[in-house]
Amino acid sequence: MNILEVKDVSKSFGGVKANQSISLNVEEGKIVGLIGPNGSGKTTLFNSICGTHPINSGSIKFYQKEVSTLPIPLVARLGLLRTFQQTHIYGKLNCIQNMIISAKSESTGLFSVFSKIPTTLNDKAEALLEFVGLYQKRLLRAGDLSFGQQKLLELAMALMNEPKMLLLDEPTAGINPTLINGIIDRLIRVNKDYGITLLIIEHNMRVIMSLAEEIFCLAHGELIAKGTPEQIKNNKNVIDAYLGTQ
Secondary structure (H helix, E strand, O other), rough: EEEEEEEEEEEEEEEEEEEEEEEEEEEEEOEEEEEEOOOHHHHHHHHHHHHHOOOEEEEEOOOOOOOOOHHHHHHHHEEEOOOOOOOOOOOOEHHHHHHHHHHOOOOOOOHHHHOOOHHHHHHHHHHHHHHOHHHHHHOOOOHOOOHHHHHHHHHHHHHHHOEEEEEOOOOOOOOHHHHHHHHHHHHHHHHHHHHHHHHEOOOOHHHHHHHHOOEEEEEEEEEEEEEEHHHHOOHHHHHHHHOOOO
């Protein structure tokens, strides 16, 4: 079953065609990659899927429900969430407080961060921080974490919402190489242990080739290839897009 269906999606900014008639499907339970050179339209597509940029034409369905006209909060409530290239955290709050703010609960929000936290919610936050390796830093200000640790915190914050699908925008970019294998392992566990479908933008080919079961490649706002990692690695259009046509 397809959890996400993108059909003939186009998005322009003035005269710039960021996405042109892109169609792709993501099967529930899979880890799927989205690659392409800088400026190929990957992040624009993510923004369109999550409701940040309304599309000019086409259709985006999540569990067969049209979401292209929905505001971001409603898309998130359906279970479709994303992370960013630059982390979106609350730097002046500690890790636990960041987690509580992110919780999928009517009783949470800014006020609850500074009031008594329900034990079950606190336990859930601590368990997820332990899952991403930040339990020992749970009372540390989020702004004092390294960039890689902030990305792990953002992942844990997303998991607090119990998503059905996560769109991850360059989860290993700017991270110390010693942390990358740990992030790969955790993303595999997010998929296998939590049952969350992943669509990942990633420039690190080693990372995406080791994670994804299927990969889509964009160039100049268009979908130019799709297939298994092995097929993508040997696809002439993909090679030309990254290295240039001789």
